[in-house]
Amino acid sequence: MTAQDYNFAYLDEQTKRMIRRAILKGIAVPGYQVPFASREMPMPYGWGTGGVQVTAACLTPDDTLKVIDQGADDTTNAVSIRKFFQRTAGVAVTEATLDATIIQTRHRIPEAALTEGQILVYQVPIPEPLRFLEPRETETRKMHELEEYGLMHVKLYEDIARHGTIATAYAYPVKVEGRYVMDPSPIPKFDNPKLSGSPAIQLFGAGREQRIYAVPPYTHVVSLDFEDHPFVASKAPHDCDLCGAAESYLDEVITDDQGGRMFVCSDTDFCRTRREAGHVGHLGVPVQGGV
Amino acid sequence: MYVAVKGGERAIDNAHAWLAEERRGDPAVADLSLAQIREQLALAVNRVMAEGSLYDPDLAALAIKQSRGDLIEAIFLIRAYRTTLPRLGASRPVETAQMAVIRRISATFKDLPGGQVLGPTFDYTHRLLDFKLAADGEVLPAATAPADMADVPHVTGFLNRDGLIEQQPTGNAVPPDLTREPMELPADRALRLQAITRGDEGFILSMAYSTQRGYGRTHAFVGELRIGTVAVEMDIPELGFAVNIGEVELTECETVNQFKGSKTEPPQFTRGYGLVFGQTERKAIAMSLVDRSLRWAELGEDYTGAPAQDEEFVLMHADNVQATGFLEHIKLPHYVDFQSELELVRRLRAEVFAAQEAAE
Amino acid sequence: MNSIALQGGFTDAAVQSAHAFRASLEAMARPGTLQTVAGATPPAPLSAAAGALLLTLCDGTTPVHLAGAHDCAAVRDWITFHCGAPLVCAEDASFALGSWAALQPVNRFAIGLPDYPDRAATLIVEMDQLEPQGARLTGPGIAAEARLSLPETAAFRANRALFPLGFDCFFTCDNRVAGLPRSTIVEDC
Numbered sequence: 001m002t003a004q005d006y007n008f009a010y011l012d013e014q015t016k017r018m019i020r021r022a023i024l025k026g027i028a029v030p031g032y033q034v035p036f037a038s039r040e041m042p043m044p045y046g047w048g049t050g051g052v053q054v055t056a057a058c059l060t061p062d063d064t065l066k067v068i069d070q071g072a073d074d075t076t077n078a079v080s081i082r083k084f085f086q087r088t089a090g091v092a093v094t095e096a097t098l099d100a101t102i103i104q105t106r107h108r109i110p111e112a113a114l115t116e117g118q119i120l121v122y123q124v125p126i127p128e129p130l131r132f133l134e135p136r137e138t139e140t141r142k143m144h145e146l147e148e149y150g151l152m153h154v155k156l157y158e159d160i161a162r163h164g165t166i167a168t169a170y171a172y173p174v175k176v177e178g179r180y181v182m183d184p185s186p187i188p189k190f191d192n193p194k195l196s197g198s199p200a201i202q203l204f205g206a207g208r209e210q211r212i213y214a215v216p217p218y219t220h221v222v223s224l225d226f227e228d229h230p231f232v233a234s235k236a237p238h239d240c241d242l243c244g245a246a247e248s249y250l251d252e253v254i255t256d257d258q259g260g261r262m263f264v265c266s267d268t269d270f271c272r273t274r275r276e277a278g279h280v281g282h283l284g285v286p287v288q289g290g291v
Numbered sequence: 292m293y294v295a296v297k298g299g300e301r302a303i304d305n306a307h308a309w310l311a312e313e314r315r316g317d318p319a320v321a322d323l324s325l326a327q328i329r330e331q332l333a334l335a336v337n338r339v340m341a342e343g344s345l346y347d348p349d350l351a352a353l354a355i356k357q358s359r360g361d362l363i364e365a366i367f368l369i370r371a372y373r374t375t376l377p378r379l380g381a382s383r384p385v386e387t388a389q390m391a392v393i394r395r396i397s398a399t400f401k402d403l404p405g406g407q408v409l410g411p412t413f414d415y416t417h418r419l420l421d422f423k424l425a426a427d428g429e430v431l432p433a434a435t436a437p438a439d440m441a442d443v444p445h446v447t448g449f450l451n452r453d454g455l456i457e458q459q460p461t462g463n464a465v466p467p468d469l470t471r472e473p474m475e476l477p478a479d480r481a482l483r484l485q486a487i488t489r490g491d492e493g494f495i496l497s498m499a500y501s502t503q504r505g506y507g508r509t510h511a512f513v514g515e516l517r518i519g520t521v522a523v524e525m526d527i528p529e530l531g532f533a534v535n536i537g538e539v540e541l542t543e544c545e546t547v548n549q550f551k552g553s554k555t556e557p558p559q560f561t562r563g564y565g566l567v568f569g570q571t572e573r574k575a576i577a578m579s580l581v582d583r584s585l586r587w588a589e590l591g592e593d594y595t596g597a598p599a600q601d602e603e604f605v606l607m608h609a610d611n612v613q614a615t616g617f618l619e620h621i622k623l624p625h626y627v628d629f630q631s632e633l634e635l636v637r638r639l640r641a642e643v644f645a646a647q648e649a650a651e
Numbered sequence: 652m653n654s655i656a657l658q659g660g661f662t663d664a665a666v667q668s669a670h671a672f673r674a675s676l677e678a679m680a681r682p683g684t685l686q687t688v689a690g691a692t693p694p695a696p697l698s699a700a701a702g703a704l705l706l707t708l709c710d711g712t713t714p715v716h717l718a719g720a721h722d723c724a725a726v727r728d729w730i731t732f733h734c735g736a737p738l739v740c741a742e743d744a745s746f747a748l749g750s751w752a753a754l755q756p757v758n759r760f761a762i763g764l765p766d767y768p769d770r771a772a773t774l775i776v777e778m779d780q781l782e783p784q785g786a787r788l789t790g791p792g793i794a795a796e797a798r799l800s801l802p803e804t805a806a807f808r809a810n811r812a813l814f815p816l817g818f819d820c821f822f823t824c825d826n827r828v829a830g831l832p833r834s835t836i837v838e839d840c
Contacts, residue, residue: 007665008669009665014710016668016669017707017708017710018712020676021708021713021745024708024819025771026769027676028679028833029769029815030791030834032768032769035475035767037471037473040370040470040612041374044367044616044620045613045617045620046617046623047620047623049616058672058673058676060669061666061669069623070625070626074299075299076299077624078299079299079300080299083300083303106623107628125617136603137476137603137607138476138603142766145766167639170631170632179814180815186628187627188627188630199794208617210474214680216791216832217680217791217792217794218791218792218793219791236634249627250630251627266630
């Protein structure tokens, strides 16, 4: 495949128009899943085809793109998607969250606060938050129409009865502007508070399931909970062993077969920025002279 | 000191180079030509065209070569290519009654106008490995007869003349396009047929088989199975008439199924329909059974909870490109989500142990 | 079809429509902000901004309604040539174009279905003036409050009361565009 055989950002203009219309309707009805005629992309379903289509419909040649998977810029699928857009759109790319105008992500929201000039595009595998309670689209569509979300509360309450706490650790459901219950994609619930009131535009693309939805800037997003069991955005009770950050989401790395492990920031750009600023964790070494 | 794994890009490039080498295999063995695949693995080519929804034997052969014979991967390659092609227009409906048949059989009548034509079928081959093929592939020419240019009438047409089978409604409504509009449920029959004809052969086969074993049984007879080529015509508005733009090979299966009727309506047989690109008769027969099973509501039958009666279940799970993508995506990193569950399970366990200690 | 109809489209469709879309996305996502859209030089009375929105969002799959002075041969031909959009009555439109007065009554336009609220019309309202002052806007996309010189407030309050149903609006003037999704709460001040 050579890039010049394809249109800017791969998709043809008619397809982009269709996706753009869906994005605008998604913005107009925050949290509602807009059906769209997802195209077959040159990468497998389940690997970010929805996010890639949304990104392709948003990109201009002036954009700077960042792609992360699990918070990291160097995971193979992030590398592959970034390369796809370098080849088909010729856009600048970056690993620095603050320099990016569009960030495509799988499973994380960056630690650094986003700004008004940014768009965060989420890759979504199963956009329907009620799907694991009711497999039928025909039923869940009715439940959204009628705001019939009791089933979700029953499920969360059953967790409490069994475990004493809500046993959902990721893809934790949220309610957007008091109306639609929405799947925030499989981000850890640690990231949920960042969904609400963000200055950035948040767009969600599910290719295989043919849905696009959106959270506009400064939109009220609440994680579902109960008065006596309030939502808690938890993380591993450690500091990053490389940069010492106490408030970032951590990956657990197994270091030997004797039970040795260390905890490091999942957001690789956040961790590197801190280390370059002189922060040193328990197992880290000072950065010599920055990069 | 711990250093995070880097070099994803080089790893990917290296993997692709290795894959290319493995695809080629032993360079001492002659490279496989597309013509060889197209001519000698024609049924694989047909399956890739049918499920790739693109009628182009040479491209299908290329996809099979590139995918190392993994047909779902080949179908995926064709689909991804197909979606980039411009839409120049739509053809007229093809006339299968004017098919130049190479095979045409009916299970419902011993003989019929147009005759039973066995054609190039595996049906009565004894499934004995032919070791001669391992040595050389030379074959003797098959017997031939002069081509019969007459139209071959459909068996269901004979039944229809006597009112014994349900009328097929005709119309000029533009059918929905599964590849250009998001799937909306409930789906009409045209949309269902589109989804089934490009659905995974194995999935459709198993769904059809389940109806035969009683999960939504419809008592199907193969009224007719025909394979052959039909002309594709397209209206050219500038010319004011239709022109022949080529021909495609198709397999069509029409089933005659259990009758319906009531006190006021005399009993009548019902229909199932299958139409698939290429010589693909297993798929076409299976398609007609699944089509018929999904029609329970319009025919006033009971929903028994059979999988093949469940439109949403069949349509949402028939596509092997969607299915394999989502299935295989679970091998991508999920360590962030896993970490969140690890943290939760550890915390829950600590609470249980703390409660036990407090009780002791 | 006269030669004017053939002119004034995007000269670099992929790039110009990408920029125009980003402007319209910012407008709809941040109600009350004014964005600039360029690239289209459509025939009068179509504004450059409205022309760019049509080129970016409309095609053969999106029925367009032209209201009032915009329902003229020059605009019809231009849209037919550049977008290929079918021109329809108000009730069937995905997009509607005209002055606020010409678009009345706005309760003719599609507001979506309870199970498919996205199937609602988008109005492109051509304005003589468009300023970040006037009616007070609050809701999604707005940090505290925003102001926009809307032609009235009652119709938008009525539209908000239908949420999640309702139509969505772009307001255009010269090369500027502002957005007003159905989710915005509009008040006089």
